[in-house]
Amino acid sequence: TVAERTAELLGRLFDPAAFAIVFPAHHDPTRLVAVAVRGDPPPAADDPFLAEVQLAEHVVRSEDPARLGAALMAAGHTMGMLALWGRHPGAYPAAAEPVLGAVAAQVTLALENTQLLSLLSDGKREWEEMADAISYAICILDPRGVVRRANRPFATLVDVPVTALPGRPWASLFSAAWVAPLEGVIAHPGAGGATEIRLRDRLYAVSAVAVRGSADNSTVLLIEDHTDTRRLQEHLIQSAKLSAIGQLIAGVAHELNNPLASVLGFADYLVEDSAVPPRLAEPLRVIQQEAQRAASIVKNLLTFARRQGRDRRPLAIGTVLERTAALLRNQLLALNVALEMEVDADLPDVDGNLNELQQVFLNLANNAAQAVASTERPDGGHLTVHAHRWLEGVAVEVTDDGPGIPEPMQQRVFEPFFTTKPEGEGTGLGLSICQGIVREHGGRLTLRSTPGRGATFTVELPAAAQEPAAAAAEGRSTAVGRILVVDDEPHILH
Secondary structure, eight states: OHHHHHHHHHHHHHOOSEEEEEEEOSSOTTSEEEEEEEESSOOOTTOHHHHHHHHOSSOEEETTTTEEEEEEEETTEEEEEEEEEOSSTTOSOTTHHHHHHHHHHHHHHHHHHHHHHHHHHHHHHHHHHHHHHSSSEEEEEOTTSBEEEEOHHHHHHHTSOGGGOTTSBGGGGSOHHHHHHHHHHHHSTTSSSOEEEEETTEEEEEEEEEOTTOTTOOEEEEEEEOHHHHHHHHHHHHHHHHHHHHHHHHHHHHHHHHHHHHHHHHHHHHHHOTTSOGGGHHHHHHHHHHHHHHHHHHHHHHHHHSOOOOOOEEEOHHHHHHHHHHHHHHHHHHHTEEEEEEEOTTOOOEEEOHHHHHHHHHHHHHHHHHHHHTTOOTTOEEEEEEEEEETTEEEEEEEEOSSOOOHHHHTTTTSTTOOOSOTTSOOSOHHHHHHHHHHHTTOEEEEEEOTTSOEEEEEEEOBOOOOOHHHHHHTOOOOOOOOOOOOSOHHHHO
């Protein structure tokens, strides 16, 4: 170090009995500290000679006691001091003054260079820390396309250590899919905004900027991963579409339900009318069933579009699952999928709407059965439904041994209109509606899946609140009265 070399030089030139070398503090250059003090006894920090040297503008010398000192001056301020104490009176004649002055000048120059190097090192470190903290992948290129400097995000992108990047041509760092678009961006920096490059499931925005004032026309290459930003934009657009759909559904639901009520009402009336010819009985039943189906579709759309106030009552989850299994029996048989259902004993009731919960389990089981059937295994597959306690409520796990769901798709399965089925075979609303129903019941719907090993959807529902028997009895009314029906549709009033 500068202090060690200075101490060695002072000892060789002046053979002092004691000396003190004072330099600027490392963390506070405005404060002076003794970096080397030697002697027996060593000079004290409050020695008056040190104060005299610090204030002097030239070499300070005394004969008895023998002392010699010089301040380290640079740009009009004191950077430090050199102070020596001789072994005997007259040890330092006048000829020693220019020698110590020359040493002080050299030490001052060395200190200035050390401080400059420290500033450069600190500036380099601060630049690297700042550049590494930026999410952009940044690379500075010379006119030949050789990397001068790059930050860590860029090194991560090209999978090369950051210290190995300088001196390498940029084209050697990228795959062939990157080279052509990057060549156009680098050739015309600042023109046309960012260029998008899509690689597999990632989207990157690439731009280049010419360094103004650069004598050798350096170029800064900027690469940003826009995948998450684009997904967020698409999600916001989709949310806006869903909002518009919800408003549209709410506006036309009344207009759809009124004619459906008329069709269904008259169909019910004619089915029960004994005067209807037998040959029309089957067509009337078809009309009745299709009208009920159309009404159910409208109800499902309303369920998706907005929260609906539904009548709920305590339900035994085993009963809901048994009814669901009865509806699925023929479909599972056709798909060659075996159903195993296990309902633990002493499960609490859940507070829910039977039709809505049945819709949830039907949808989950249907999806699972179709996934199993898609494997086309000769022995078919298995679908397991297990109901067990969950905290104070009930959890129902629907597990299949199908192909599973890839990791990227697991994050999107509950998004409205997202479907993996071929066009025309699915709307992408099923799981979204199921999640909405479960949430309205105070529960949650989750997914666990390992590709190639099946998937498990879990419905977690809170237990029904225990209503006192007396309060329930008071809530029942046995009064007899009349019902006034008011409607602007004459067919409904018929």
